[in-house]
Each structure stands twice: as C-alpha cells, then as structure tokens.
Amino acid sequence: MGGAPGARRGVRWAGAVAIAAGLTLGPGAGGEAGCCAETVAAAARTRAGTATSQPPGDGMAAMRAALDAVAALPGEPRILSAAGVTRDETPLLTLENPSPFDPARAERRLVLVGGLEGDADAAARIVLDAVRWFKTEAPEEERTRWAVSALPMAHPSPDGPGRPGRFPPAGGFFDDPGRPESRYVWRWVAYQAPDLVVEVRAGDGFGVRARAAGESGGEAGDDAMPAGSLAAAMADTASTPGLGPVATLLVTAGASDGAAVVREALARAPDGQSPLRDALAARVGRDPLPLASVLARRYPGTPSISYIPALAWVHSLRLAELDGDLSLRDKVMGEVGPWLSGERPLFGDRISFAAVAGTMIFSELAQSSGGDRDAAARLADEGVALARAETAPGVPRHGSGWSDDFFLGTIAAVRAGDREGLAAAVRLVTTYAARLQQPDGLFHHDAGAPAAWGRGNGFGALGLSELLTVLPADHPERETVLDVHRRHLAAMRARQAPDGMWRQVVDEPGSYRETSVTAMTLTAMARGIRLGWLDASYRPVVDRAWRALLAHVLEDGTLVDVCIGTGAGPTRRYYLDRPAVNGADDRGGAMALGAALEYHYLLEAD
Numbered sequence: 001m002g003g004a005p006g007a008r009r010g011v012r013w014a015g016a017v018a019i020a021a022g023l024t025l026g027p028g029a030g031g032e033a034g035c036c037a038e039t040v041a042a043a044a045r046t047r048a049g050t051a052t053s054q055p056p057g058d059g060m061a062a063m064r065a066a067l068d069a070v071a072a073l074p075g076e077p078r079i080l081s082a083a084g085v086t087r088d089e090t091p092l093l094t095l096e097n098p099s100p101f102d103p104a105r106a107e108r109r110l111v112l113v114g115g116l117e118g119d120a121d122a123a124a125r126i127v128l129d130a131v132r133w134f135k136t137e138a139p140e141e142e143r144t145r146w147a148v149s150a151l152p153m154a155h156p157s158p159d160g161p162g163r164p165g166r167f168p169p170a171g172g173f174f175d176d177p178g179r180p181e182s183r184y185v186w187r188w189v190a191y192q193a194p195d196l197v198v199e200v201r202a203g204d205g206f207g208v209r210a211r212a213a214g215e216s217g218g219e220a221g222d223d224a225m226p227a228g229s230l231a232a233a234m235a236d237t238a239s240t241p242g243l244g245p246v247a248t249l250l251v252t253a254g255a256s257d258g259a260a261v262v263r264e265a266l267a268r269a270p271d272g273q274s275p276l277r278d279a280l281a282a283r284v285g286r287d288p289l290p291l292a293s294v295l296a297r298r299y300p301g302t303p304s305i306s307y308i309p310a311l312a313w314v315h316s317l318r319l320a321e322l323d324g325d326l327s328l329r330d331k332v333m334g335e336v337g338p339w340l341s342g343e344r345p346l347f348g349d350r351i352s353f354a355a356v357a358g359t360m361i362f363s364e365l366a367q368s369s370g371g372d373r374d375a376a377a378r379l380a381d382e383g384v385a386l387a388r389a390e391t392a393p394g395v396p397r398h399g400s401g402w403s404d405d406f407f408l409g410t411i412a413a414v415r416a417g418d419r420e421g422l423a424a425a426v427r428l429v430t431t432y433a434a435r436l437q438q439p440d441g442l443f444h445h446d447a448g449a450p451a452a453w454g455r456g457n458g459f460g461a462l463g464l465s466e467l468l469t470v471l472p473a474d475h476p477e478r479e480t481v482l483d484v485h486r487r488h489l490a491a492m493r494a495r496q497a498p499d500g501m502w503r504q505v506v507d508e509p510g511s512y513r514e515t516s517v518t519a520m521t522l523t524a525m526a527r528g529i530r531l532g533w534l535d536a537s538y539r540p541v542v543d544r545a546w547r548a549l550l551a552h553v554l555e556d557g558t559l560v561d562v563c564i565g566t567g568a569g570p571t572r573r574y575y576l577d578r579p580a581v582n583g584a585d586d587r588g589g590a591m592a593l594g595a596a597l598e599y600h601y602l603l604e605a606d
Helices: 005-021 037-048 059-072 120-136 140-145 180-190 230-235 258-268 275-284 288-298 307-323 326-340 353-357 360-366 373-388 411-416 419-436 454-470 478-494 515-531 536-551 572-576 586-605
Strands: 079-085 091-096 108-114 146-151 196-202 207-211 247-253 390-392 559-563 580-583
Touching (some): 059 079, 091 180, 108 120, 108 180, 108 258, 120 140, 120 146, 120 196, 120 258, 196 230, 207 258, 230 247, 247 258, 288 307, 307 326, 307 353, 326 360, 353 373, 353 411, 360 373, 360 411, 373 419, 454 515, 515 559, 515 586, 536 586, 559 586
Parallel strands (some): 108 146, 196 247
C-alpha cells in the first residue's frame, strides 16, 4: 500500500469525484487500481463547469473537486466553503446554503457531518453521496421542505489521531494548540441552525442510533450513543448553554448507503424546529434599537480614554437622541466626568492612536447641548492636535503603521470636523493604502504582516466610511479616497461567508467567523448605501450580515467570537490562532452598537 497519505486519498477520491459529476467509470477508471485522480477530477470539473485551485494529484484537491461537482448540481447546498482549519492548515471543507439566519426561509435544516471517527475518507464519500442523492433524486417535496449543509471530513489529517477530541470542547478554542478541529466543528454545526444533526461513520453494516433534543446520556448496550461524540453532545441541553439542544442521529453506513442516510434522517426527523434553531431565530428577530439599548447599557464595562469606550459613548449619546432616553446620556456623563473635570489626565506617558481616537467623545460633547462644553472642546482639540502631528506627509507621529490607523488615526479629526486634521487624515489614508492595499482590494495588517486580518480590514472599512461622511464633495482627494474604499468593500463583499459573517482572516475560508469585523463592515456598507457611494447590490449583503451579527449577540449583550486585541504578526498562522472572546467584550459591544444604529438609519431611509 505504498504512497503518501495525500496521494492515496487522491486515488480513493477519484470514484467519488466521478459519481458526484454523474460520470460512469469503467474498469481501470477508479478505485485503488484506477487511473490518476487528477484525470477523473479534471473530467468532473469539466462536466460540472467548476474548477479547483489545488495542485493536481493532491488528495485535498480531489476532495475539493468532488465537492465542487456536487455544489454545481442544481439546488442547495451550492456554496463550497470551510468550517475551520487544522493545525497543519488543511481546510475543513463544507457545502453550505446561505439561509441559516434567514427568517423568511421556512425549510427544516439538516446538517451532515462525517470523518470524526474511523475511516474519514470513507465517511466523507458517504456524506458526499448523500448530498448528491438529495440534490438529484430525493422527492421534490423533501427538497422543498429541507435545507442541507454538509461537513464531509471533519478531521482530515491522515496522520493525526482518530478523532479531533471529545464534544463539547472544553478549555481553549480556535487557538487550541493540539485539537482546534473540534472547536471549529462545534461552532460551525451550531451556527448552521440545525433542526437535525446526523453524524456519519463508515462501517460494514447500516445502523442508526438516535437521541431526541434535550435527552442526556445514561443508556447502555450496543445501541448507546457514545459519550463525547458530536451526536451525543449536540442533543444534550447541558452541553449547549445559551442555544439549546438539537435532535441527532449517529449513523453507521457502508459505501453505497449515502441515499439511505438521508432517507433515514428525513423519516426520523422530529416535527418542528429544534430548540437550538428557536434560540437563534429569537436572536435574529430583534429590531436594531432595542438591541442597541441593551448594548448601550452594558458597554463600556471599563471606562478609559481609548477608542473602545469612546465608540460606545458616542453611539449611546446618539441612541439617547433617537429614543429620548436621558438616562443613557447621564450614564455617559458620569463615566467621562473624571476627564472633563481634570481629575484624571487624558494620556499617560505613552501616546497611542488608540488613546487619541478616544478623544472623539469630547468632540461629540462639545457639539451637544449641556454643561462642560468648554472643557470638552479643550480635550477634543488636544486629541486632534496629536492626530494630525506628522513626521512626514502621510506619516503620523503617533501611528503604528498598521491598518488600524485608517480609523484610529483619523476619527478624532473627523468627529471634530477640523480642517487641518482632515487634510492629515487624507494624507494618512492615501499613504497607507499605497502600502497596505493589495491588488484584490483587501488590506494587509502591516507591510510586514502578510495577512488580511479581519478587524484590520474592519478598521479600514469604518475609517474610510467616517472620513467620506465629512469630506467635502469638492475635496481634491475625495475621489481617490472613494476609489480605495469602493475597491476594498468590493473585495469584502466577495469574501462574505455563506452565513453572512466575515472571518478572522478575511480571505481564509477556514478561519473563524468573527463578530467585530462583521459589525464594522456592515456599518460601512450600510452607510455607503444610505449616503449614495455604494449601489443597491450591497443591500442583500448588509441584510445577511445584520442577521448573522444578531445571531452572535446574546440577549444580555454578551457576544460570540470576538478576536482579542491584536498587534501585527509575522505569519498568517499568528492571526488564525488569535483567541476569540465569548462573553462580555467592550470592543465587540461598541462595534455591534454602532452597527445596530447604522442599520436602523438604513431602514429609516428605505
């Protein structure tokens, strides 16, 4: 059985590629003694009208080609994406549909997962054949009634352990040093909003073990659901706090049982939506202003002169104007009081753009009615002066050189409307864009950090949007700034995840789907639509992003998957491994609050 694991997998996948594309393989055309995988994969891609960027002969390329072929068949699921990425950066490839958070879609939702135990290749082929059968041979009534998503090979590392870990994952998350796969799988399955989850394992016979939503362990015998399995954990209320359980099946199947897997799943599916999907639907059903009120009352948890609390304060003041809630203004004034009174100094020994950006709150207060306007104006002027200080044109004295500066280095002047500050902001934007914007339109985090970090691109989207909001129509550099902004948002639109999120590394489909970049990007796009520099084609992008953001904000204002503070790193792996916060987070809360207000303004403009 010679040959590398990837090469063996490529040959074994040849038959699956051909089946997926509807080809008939004669003797010598597939299987262990068949022709090379790239030949069959190429034929499948030609037949299905798809392509793959992976090197010919590579095992993952053959799998990708098989998935491409199934995705190209009419109907859903039709989007090839990834649920995560292994420690050796192999993507956990998925077939997805775009409707997990769409309240207008009434279909029941089925999620198929293979490759967690035993022969991962064989289980993946069964899952792929199951999806193909659903798209081509299932009764029309069932195809109308159900939406399917699939993760055929949840643990693709051939030399790794037999499973990626126990479920639910405990401790750490996407940055887990040994087993990130279980974290990615857990999150992806839950946020497909399933009504039924089917874990598929390859075996000699066909067998089904079922567990109802909310049913815990305790059974014994050959039909027991294995403790620590995905199927057991997803059904257990104790394992799914904040969301709720879902009915599951653990199916052992043979190579030709793909159709039987789906038939059995549909026959055994419980009536109605799962508690998990009900919980997500309740989140997605919220209106912008009530959500904004929850966030404004919760954030910031730690007042300081930094862009994070200042964003929450600025948005809270605007919400107070919208709904007439003076208690929100009182909250803000109480939290900024020590700086207005001079009790606390504006800056420490080191001046950073994060702190300079925090002075935006004083521009907001200086332009509003009420006391302390003079003190607010003095503090705002101090921040603007620091923001516009340069060592050379377009090189800010207090900047980091990172894409963060698109927002952090410009927002103080933008909020103040300072003429000289706006001129410095334009120089910063054009200088940084020349250095950081890639041919595809995305921003690298730094010239020495070759990765399109999610929030780094969020800073670019938000900063340019804020600048364009106040930059005069006849400004000589406005079209230059607008061109940078449009190219960037076009690139972001092209890389939106199937569910509406954007990712921790924007152009890495397996990177985790991150909340702050989603909030920032939808804010910039919503404003661009409303103010006329983006066309109507962006509206469904923003609507999907809003629903996805809602799904990641809990009823109490805590959040799911917000990347922690991040400096520039030397490798793509550095960004993939940045930890994600789940819970209260001032940064994500401020960003989500701004997104809620901007989406409200967009709805009002309709």
